Amino acid sequence: xQELEQSPQSLIVQEGKNLTINCTSSKTLYxxxxxxxxxxxxxxxxxxLQKGGEEKSHEKITAKLDEKKQQSSLHIxxxxxxxxxxxxCGADGGGATNKxxxxxxxxxxxxx
Amino acid sequence: xAGVTQTPKFQVLKTGQSMTLQCAQDMNHNSMxxxxxxxxxxxxxxxxxxxxxxxxxxxxxxxxxVSRLNKREFSLRLESAAPSQTSVYFCASSEQGLTALHFGNxxxxxxx
Numbered sequence: 001x002q003e004l005e006q007s008p009q010s011l012i013v014q015e016g017k018n019l020t021i022n023c024t025s026s027k028t029l030y031x032x033x034x035x036x037x038x039x040x041x042x043x044x045x046x047x048x049l050q051k052g053g054e055e056k057s058h059e060k061i062t063a064k065l066d067e068k069k070q071q072s073s074l075h076i077x078x079x080x081x082x083x084x085x086x087x088x089c090g091a092d093g094g095g096a097t098n099k100x101x102x103x104x105x106x107x108x109x110x111x112x
Numbered sequence: 113x114a115g116v117t118q119t120p121k122f123q124v125l126k127t128g129q130s131m132t133l134q135c136a137q138d139m140n141h142n143s144m145x146x147x148x149x150x151x152x153x154x155x156x157x158x159x160x161x162x163x164x165x166x167x168x169x170x171x172x173x174x175x176x177x178v179s180r181l182n183k184r185e186f187s188l189r190l191e192s193a194a195p196s197q198t199s200v201y202f203c204a205s206s207e208q209g210l211t212a213l214h215f216g217n218x219x220x221x222x223x224x
Binding site for chain 1: 147155216
């Protein structure tokens with residue numbers, strides 16, 4: 001079965017700094033999804049990447065998909081306290097059914 | 113806009129007790145999912161329903177049953193709760209398969 005590994009597991013940055021979170025798949029990625037979770041809440045969809053080399057941005061968050069490396073990266077520019085939370089990547093679990101599997105998440109703290 | 117509503121928000125059970133977690137969505141979505149979230153394990157798929165009238169097992173279905181009551185509602189039942197089922201349970205829905213998932217705010221279950 002496909003597995004997603006995220007790095008780092010946790011990250012503390014000063015407000016205004018840039019940061020990158022990585023998601024590596026054990027199998028070829030056919031679609032990669034990024035979600036954000038605030039403490040005590042459900043996940044919020046950020047963006048979806050489907051094509052190798054694809055890059056998408058939402059406000060100060062940019063995600064890229066590198067199919068050859070079976071990786072995706074999430075980059076936050078000029079981090080703000082509102083960026084704090086858990087970031088999870090998700091991918092098609094494979095097979096003939098529509099199942100989304102998730103990585104273990106990256107906990108981001110932004111210090112004012 | 114309610115989105116995905118889960119009840120209850122918190123629950124404490126004793127080993128062997130049964131309960132049903134309720135989930136309803138008002139977005140006319142076809143697909144619905146149940147996940148559990150545990151520290152260090154990320155989100156794991158318990159069961160999913162690709163469309164009304166169908167249900168399928170996910171990664172960790174043992175000890176659970178589900179019912180897709182209608183297009184709006186997807187319930188998760190624990191017949192005989194065990195301490196290993198202590199977790200945060202999330203319900204999610206999507207318009208069709210692996211498009212963006214919309215999550216509820218979770219049910220925090222403790223089994224003593």
